[in-house]
Amino acid sequence: MxxxxxxxxxxxxxxxxxxxxVSRALRDSPLVNPETRARVQAIARELNYQVDxxxxxxxxxxxxTLALLLFEDAPEAASPIxxxxxxxxxxxxxxxSAHDYDLLVSFQHPEEDWYARYEEAHRADGLILLGYGDYVSAHPTLQRLADSGAHWVIWGPRLNFEHGICVGSDNALGGYLATRHLLKQGRRNIAFLGCNSEQAPEFADRYRGYGDALKEAKLVADPDLQVYAESFEDSGANAVASLLDAGLEFDALVCASDLIAIGAMHYLQDKGIDVPGEIAIVGFDDIQAAAYCSPALTTVRQDVKRAGETLVNLLLELIESGDETSRLLEPELIVRESCGS
Amino acid sequence: MxxxxxxxxxxxxxxxxxxxxVSRALRDSPLVNPETRARVQAIARELNYQVDxxxxxxxxxxxxTLALLLFEDAPEAASPIxxxxxxxxxxxxxxxSAHDYDLLVSFQHPEEDWYARYEEAHRADGLILLGYGDYVSAHPTLQRLADSGAHWVIWGPRLNFEHGICVGSDNALGGYLATRHLLKQGRRNIAFLGCNSEQAPEFADRYRGYGDALKEAKLVADPDLQVYAESFEDSGANAVASLLDAGLEFDALVCASDLIAIGAMHYLQDKGIDVPGEIAIVGFDDIQAAAYCSPALTTVRQDVKRAGETLVNLLLELIESGDETSRLLEPELIVRESCGS
DNA sequence: CAATGGCTTGCATACGTATTCACGCTGGCG
DNA sequence: CGCCAGCGTGAATACGTATGCAAGCCATTG
Structure with a gap:
């Protein structure tokens, strides 16, 4: 055929x-006679007709159609997402799918001038931007996008653009929940892994929440226990290694991401240190692997399902009615084994 | 603006x-004078012009544009992918991205009459079908798709359609590699988890490879050690529980997927059984969590990167030249800790 | 009986691009 | 000097759909 x-x-x-x-009948226009409509639709089915x-x-x-632009640190095909x-x-x-929209997915090299490709080229009605904060929000072309009157939403902390809206987790709350939980378990020397990330500005908010919880407990955060890490396993391992090497006392870790937490946990286990017996750990994100590792990782869940729905719903409303506001989603503490409850 | x-x-x-x-100049047609072309292109840049x-x-x-159709068992938004x-x-x-094609992604309810939506509606030049075998290949609309002259590739075992091509792992080889490795470690009572899956016919090939390795070692597979499981953690846990409850002797598990393996491993650990000391485990797929669990899971890797590239490359060649053949990709044994090496 | 209005339908056109066809101009050659 | 070849350009059109406008028909009403 x-x-x-x-x-x-x-x-x-x-x-x-x-x-x-025919066009009217297929779009269920009330203008066309019900009989005619039925006849036309029957013939369309018979011919396997699909609107072009x-x-x-x-x-x-x-x-x-919506377009999802994914910003990754290492866009080479080799690196895992x-x-x-x-x-x-x-x-x-x-x-x-639920809204009967199609989705275009594409990876973006952060250095590239991606701005125009989708809405400009009339490929999509709106854009969803996803990636660790700085790679997206600090990009000069984001300003151009914001000025262009395009419809877009971005995952991450709130930004101040006239157009476009932000959806993100309340990262400070998440950091606070994680830390408070450890404090309730009686931990007192709690380190934070993931300060000063260049990759992820959302880490700074999580760190702030950690500080808030300590303050609330009338504790002073020991500056030596607050170390740099990026969202990779290796980085988590290095961070905790530096703490051990410095001979510091600590009985718990709040990690700015699950990957950091898993890296740190494995490093400690390799050194024969019991988790959570000697050191309790809480991560952030609730990626799938968090539930699978041993001990299963206590972590702050970002509700991915709700996040996706919120991004899409807001974007569609933005397209239709042109008026929407940014949202902050509440994260949730998922208690598993690694925190010693 | x-x-x-x-x-x-x-x-x-x-x-x-x-x-x-203008149209010719922007498409770098040799028909147009180089000077004119340069001028036109300069103006296009200046106006931020993008071809519609x-x-x-x-x-x-x-x-x-290509369309990726994902077939999932439980397409409700709630279930994880x-x-x-x-x-x-x-x-x-x-x-x-590497070929400068866009990708439409969409979930399909297996029961639905998905056949026509993309190529028919002129949304994509070709289709990539992805899902556990039966949900896709047994579907009556696949036959219609095959008859329609559409361009498509499917991930999974080879099928006999006149049009359309298949790309899949050599599952039998994978099952063989996993089992042979355990035999080399001195394990003798090796169970297989994942027989008779209704969900995934590729499991049957993995099972065949398991049998081949045993036969090669002049061992007879104990029928009691070959149990049903689907690709969920729970199912893996249930499968190994049934072995334990039956009081059977076994010192290793070959699992038809990593999810099954992880489920089984956690169940054994909960029962205080040492992995890999008492029971060695090998999985299949090499999902990300396989490397993260403790002990890290030895598994048969399906090279996802190469698989994706192969699917896309073959589809594009099919579209352009109309002539391509199915491929079988070699899986690779990734030795970690759970097999006791 | 004429006028009005509602209900259906058809005609014509616009969306923005890529390409076929035709044409004008220049220079070389007979 | 005239003709032809070839290069560069423009005019016109097609892709398939959705919709504004106009018109036809029938029934109702004054």
């Missing part, structure tokens, strides 16, 4: 009506 | 040439 695809004209001919009527979305988009000006973003991708895809 | 988007006519006016010339892909597609008949497919999604996305 290399035959030409059926068009609305073919249906029109077969139904003995005009192409306009390309032509339809050209005519109507909208694509019923951050598992948290991968889950977000899954939930966003499902949220789009 | 709510202004109208610039069109090729705007550029034409500004450059003092016709729209035809919708109109372009309508005219040329191709979209430079199988991590192996999620990684494939990532690698396919990257492979498309």
């Amino acid at each position: 290399a035959e030409r695809k059926a068009t609305s004209f073919d249906i029109a001919a077969k139904a003995g009506v005009s192409q306009s009527t 979305r390309t032509a339809s988009s050209l005519r109507t000006g909208n694509t019923r 951050n598992p948290f973003f991968l889950s977000m991708l899954g939930s966003i895809t499902k949220a789009c | 709510a202004e109208r988007k610039a069109t090729s006519f705007d550029i034409a006016a500004k450059a003092g040439v016709s729209q035809s010339t 892909r919708t109109a372009s597609s309508l005219r040329t008949g191709n979209t430079r 199988n991590p192996f497919f999620l990684s494939m999604l990532g690698s396919i996305t990257k492979a498309c």
